[in-house]
Amino acid sequence: MITNVKLLKKTEIAKDTMAFYFEKPENYEYRAGQFADYTLINPPETDEEGNARGFSFITAPYEENIGIATRLRNTTYKRILKDLRIGAELKLDGPYGDFTLHKTESIPAVFIIGGIGVTPVRSMIAQATHDKTAHKMILLHANRTAKDAPFAADFERLTIENPNFTHIPIVTDTSVSDWGGERGHVDSNMIKRYVVDLNAPIYYLSGPEGMVKTIRQLLVSLNVNEDKIKTEEFTGY
Numbered sequence: 103m104i105t106n107v108k109l110l111k112k113t114e115i116a117k118d119t120m121a122f123y124f125e126k127p128e129n130y131e132y133r134a135g136q137f138a139d140y141t142l143i144n145p146p147e148t149d150e151e152g153n154a155r156g157f158s159f160i161t162a163p164y165e166e167n168i169g170i171a172t173r174l175r176n177t178t179y180k181r182i183l184k185d186l187r188i189g190a191e192l193k194l195d196g197p198y199g200d201f202t203l204h205k206t207e208s209i210p211a212v213f214i215i216g217g218i219g220v221t222p223v224r225s226m227i228a229q230a231t232h233d234k235t236a237h238k239m240i241l242l243h244a245n246r247t248a249k250d251a252p253f254a255a256d257f258e259r260l261t262i263e264n265p266n267f268t269h270i271p272i273v274t275d276t277s278v279s280d281w282g283g284e285r286g287h288v289d290s291n292m293i294k295r296y297v298v299d300l301n302a303p304i305y306y307l308s309g310p311e312g313m314v315k316t317i318r319q320l321l322v323s324l325n326v327n328e329d330k331i332k333t334e335e336f337t338g339y
């Protein structure tokens with residue numbers, strides 16, 4: 103579907119990271135974890151990367167609005183997006199993709215995510231919680247510091263609402279002192295602490311290409327069957 107969507111709200115959800123919420127077009131359908139392309143309409147400036155970017159839905163289909171989130175880098179597209187007035191419109195083209203939660207609820211889901219790659223995961227976990235599915239879900243979410251972690255409060259709320267969901271926030275900056283949780287980069291020991299049978303779950307990896315590749319290699323080195331690894335690469339990051 104190609105349609106214009108109206109900006110309703112912008113919220114800072116982590117350091118230099120903003121969520122944008124739009125009016126959901128009438129009868130618009132998508133699945134949790136999918137993405138759409140968003141094109142700036144008549145932008146005041148443009149560059150060689152063009153006026154469109156793909157963003158995963160952070161919202162779940164049951165929610166009233168649709169939303170996206172991104173790290174605010176100083177690129178032409180993101181400067182214009184950040185300054186967009188409430189009520190302004192973007193052209194949406196989508197939904198696309200099959201980075202969606204598997205149907206068999208007895209198979210656990212393990213999300214191993216760095217930073218902003220968590221966008222489609224917020225959508226999937228919110229929808230599964232709303233639908234009260236029986237999937238056991240673990241999210242290992244690594245960020246440089248706690249302030250860089252998008253949706254930390256949302257995930258804490260979802261752990262209370264959904265007894266099948268475990269949220270493991272990880273801080274990778276080892277110089278941070280006021281942090282009592284997991285720290286350092288995700289490695290095989292960290293995964294084994296939370297996943298008892300490594301070949302039981304389906305793994306979900308999303309985010310910038312390099313990050314996804316690194317985690318995929320780590321899982322393969324642990325003899326995880328590659329058929330059990332689903333990925334969404336944010337090409338262009």
Ligand SMILES: Cc1cc2nc3c(=O)[nH]c(=O)nc-3n(C[C@H](O)[C@H](O)[C@H](O)COP(=O)(O)OP(=O)(O)OC[C@H]3O[C@@H](n4cnc5c(N)ncnc54)[C@H](O)[C@@H]3O)c2cc1C
Pocket residue numbers: 137151155156157158159170171172173175176177178179180199218221222334335336337338339
């Ligand atoms: C299926 C899919 C889903 C996606 N979902 C999301 C999402 O939910 N959220 C999200 O934020 N993005 C998502 N992306 C990526 C998104 O489409 C953009 O490519 C990304 O946000 C980068 O856009 P940009 O305007 O910052 O950089 P661009 O202007 O596109 O960057 C151009 C080039 O410069 C480099 N570059 C620019 N600025 C910097 C910098 N400060 N540091 C290092 N390198 C730089 C980039 O690596 C790139 O090679 C998704 C992509 C795909 C394909």
